[in-house]
Amino acid sequence: MPDFPEPLGPVWQAFVDLAGTRQVGMAANPITFSEIEAFKRQTLTPLSAWDVRLLRRLDQAVLPILNPAPASNTVNVRDGKGVLSMIRGQAAKHNPPKAKESA
Numbered sequence: 001m002p003d004f005p006e007p008l009g010p011v012w013q014a015f016v017d018l019a020g021t022r023q024v025g026m027a028a029n030p031i032t033f034s035e036i037e038a039f040k041r042q043t044l045t046p047l048s049a050w051d052v053r054l055l056r057r058l059d060q061a062v063l064p065i066l067n068p069a070p071a072s073n074t075v076n077v078r079d080g081k082g083v084l085s086m087i088r089g090q091a092a093k094h095n096p097p098k099a100k101e102s103a
Contacts (some may be wrong), residue, residue: 011051014039015058031059072079 004012015031018039023029036055038048047055075082 011054014045014047014053028063030054030063
């Protein structure tokens with residue numbers, strides 16, 4: 001494996017520091033421009049516009065790892081028809097239709 005490019009060290013360290021303060025709710029949120037700006041101000045880290053774009057690109061590469069795609073058997077809570085279908089499917093599994101009685 002090649003050595004880590006030394007000129008990128010400060011940007012990588014900024015990314016690691018920012019990622020450690022990332023907002024996490026139901027999923028990890030992206031690092032925002034305002035968080036980067038606050039980081040620059042509070043740590044006196046000189047980040048160029050190129051550095052900020054690189055931080056955002058690194059974050060875009062990491063977010064799918066932190067927030068894997070949902071399993072195929074999940075339904076978005078905002079999908080009313082999908083939720084209803086899922087509930088009906090679960091009910092059918094637990095309450096199979098009763099056989100008709102013969103006369």
